[in-house]
Amino acid sequence: MARGDKIRLEQGTTVTLGDVGQEILLENDYTRVWEIVLEPGESQPWHLHHNPYLVIAIEAADNRITYGDGTYRDVHESVGRTISMDPSPVHMLTNIGSTRYVSRLIEFKDQGENLPGGWKSAE
Template structure:
């Protein structure tokens, strides 16, 4: 995954007013708001994110460790609560692991590419890594 920082931490000058308004005034859901839950047991949740070009998932708070695999490849943008905006170029089949257990990480996800982006996320409910 290649990342390019479009806006630095501590600054909100390059944010769309509607995105900043959403962050300030809307309640932020836990886990992967807007994603489709495909499977859940006592240990994991399996999520599907399928975004057409221009589609966006709202801000959500991640409090667990998780991994994802991109099934399609694509280009996305995420906004973070510290003001950072990053654009990501993701290759088909790329897999990444994130450690957010008890960290309250908040971000959104928008498909800014020309093709559908499909990402499957395996969220670990109780494991400590």
């Protein structure tokens, strides 16, 4: 699954996948750095991560991560907070707070899409 693909979520809704961020700030064989800026009420569209990644909050906000099965998790991302994640299922990010959210999302391509055979879970 990739950007532009249409998928059916578990609750039956069909969505089109988007990118994990809004603008690529840097890319090479090892990393891809995205900028994400969400005003209050805005969402990053449904997407999934093919690479392990790190998120660094530049401007704090209260966000909701909604998963394809309808469950969600609310997180407060304070300035400087970092979150390290493995490739993830389909989800979207919504700024549910009253302040703008800005972050940098760093994908580790050499541990995912550029790893011979692709990324595999340690399970």
